[in-house]
Amino acid sequence: QVQLVESGGGLVQAGGSRRLSCAASRSIFSFRNMGWYRQAPGKQRELVAVISSGGNTHYADSVKGRFTISRDNAKNTVYLQMNSLKPEDTAVYYCNAPIGTMDYWGQGTQVTVSS
Helix, strand or coil, X not given: CCCEEEECCEEEXXXXXXXXXXXXXXXXXXXXXXXXXXXXXXXXXEEXXXXXXXXXXXXXXXXXXXXXXXXXXXXXXXXEEECCCCHHHCEEEEEEEEXXXXXXXXXXXXXXXXX
């Protein structure tokens, strides 16, 4: 079991940057994958980025070249650096850690991009 706590959300102007953090309650060293998802009003939750324990990354086409996911195993934290933000990036961003047959989620952090 693990608790995930996101932080770093807020209001940002289009073209700006924001870094989200996801702090885990225990070591993430053994977690095979960790990811960021987002959910905009009236839309389904979608994958934004995922990072493996070996550092391999995968991004949604909509954020490629703008967002960067990283993990610091020593701090039990996963980050999402978001650059060149667009109004369509507005959403609640969730951290995810699949462990065994369970999916663990944080409470989410709101990111609002104004035009």
